[in-house]
Amino acid sequence: MHTRIDERALSKLRWRCRRGLLENDLFIERFFERHADSLTTEQAGGVEALMDLSDNDLLDLFLARKEPEGELARDEVVQVLQLMRAPQ
Template structure:
């Protein structure tokens, strides 16, 4: 299994909202992110859903500045996907 597919699997959470937000970041920004941002994303994926939900649903920010910047970046990604991105996300989620 490729590293990207492993990350895609780790983005699957207990709620559809978290799934969509995390997958959106993975598909649109992760590969072009700095190594520090990528490490922060891995740390975000290690959080429990109960801790992650308030961060991504705009209730609060993590104390850690790097994680807080990542949370803001994840929240700010537009919700709509282009046709090619929809197919890539659907195909990637099926793998």
Template structure:
């Protein structure tokens, strides 16, 4: 049985660490989002968030600022849903 994100404080700390970015703008947006929604995030949302954290900073900013939409492996419903939520913070 796997441990969910919410049940493991270490997993939650890793998520916060991954949200630290080189671009201040990304860092601020991601921190605000986590401050508002981290406690209620589902494991599916955490997976989508982790996928986004694998992106280079400039590409991530383009997604957050709606300059681009997810493509290729990121073009899945979970990522679209999370981005919609992140863009409202």
């Protein structure tokens, strides 16, 4: 069962997602604009995993220069990454 993330957890996640590269922030902000109301706890875990990456590695994933590998190649990470990559 997929449980929606609550407002407090969503607020903390948004704060955690602030990045040093504007390009990353644009992908992330667009993702939250589209999906914040329906974000599940599983997807939030995927977002958290992506935020552990360096800015350059994260941008490479957003731009599909790389694909998630190893521990990062989990379903929730891949799903969130696809949502973040989706064109406007």
